[in-house]
Amino acid sequence: MSVQDRINGYWTGRAPAYDDYQQRPERVAADTAAWSRVWSQALPVAPADVLDVGTGSGQVAMVLAGLGHRVTGIDLADGMLDRxxxxxxxxxxxxxxxxxxxxxxxxxxxxxDAVVSRYLMWTLREPRVALENWIRLLRPGGTIAVVDSTWFPRGVDIYDDAVRAALPLAAATSIQQTVTVLEQAGLTEVTLTPLTTILDLDREYGVADNHDVQLQYLVKGHRGPAELT
Known part of the structure; x- marks a missing residue:
């Protein structure tokens, strides 16, 4: 079984609980409003053609569609795709x-016009290869915007050794490591934005089991207008 097969199996098993947590009735409206503001500020004016890589249970894809974008979401975990x-x-x-x-x-x-991901970079094999491929999917001047954090700076305990060894950002101790991947892949105007509104929601409503309340970041860059397709 490949590393990716193991990752897919893990997230298929997690899909029902993961999605139920994201859809908690006491928080879902506030989450949708907050993430709508985050993505509105990060992406071109709607309607744009947006690819959500690692869409999981589709929360980001649904927010983007609600903003009026034409959204395609992809994932390899069948349980997440069902949700x-x-x-x-x-x-x-x-x-x-x-x-x-x-x-x-x-x-x-x-x-x-844009490629986005949320909570994917840390569990992404070959992140630089992925970013280079995402850039090729962009029209000139297009946007890549990823959201993540340093979830496991003391080491990842949810995967086996073979999977952990294949994920360069899994145990990142600084979000700058993600910034560097975007820069090295060739994006221009790479910016880092702390998502304080999401942090406030986490402080108010709490976070998932075995997670800490911590700051998340939006890392964004653009494809240069002269890049080859």
Missing amino acids: ARAHAATVDNPPDIRRGDAVHPDFPPAGF
């Missing part, structure tokens, strides 16, 4: 949820 498709079926502007590899997304070059 994402169920959510997509409830709205008038549904994201297109597909099975797909975040490292090697199977789309023609220059087909998207």
Whole structure:
């Protein structure tokens, strides 16, 4: 079984509890409002063509669709895809949820205005290869925006040794390591924004079991207008 198969199996098993946690009735409206502001400020004006890599249960894809974007979400964990498709079926502007590899997304070059991810970089094999592939999917001037944090600076305890060894950012001790990946992949104007509004929500409502309340970040960059497709 490959490293990615192990990751897929883990997140398929986690999908029901993960999605239920994200849909908690006491917080879901506040989350949707806060993330809508985050993504509105990060992305081109809607409607834009946006690819959500590692869409998981589709929370980001649903927020982006709610903002009026044309959204495609991909993931390899079948359990997560089931949840994402169920959510997509409830709205008038549904994201297109597909099975797909975040490292090697199977789309023609220059087909998207933006590529986004949330909580993916830390569990992404070959992050620089992935970023280079995402850039190829962008139209000139397009945006890549990723949200993550340093979730496991003391080491990851949810995967086996083989998986941990294959994930360069899993035990990152600084978000600057993610910033560096975006810069080295060739993005321009890379910026780092602390998401204090999300931190405030975590402080108010708490976080998932075995997680700490900690600051998350938006890392954003652009494809240069002269890049080849």
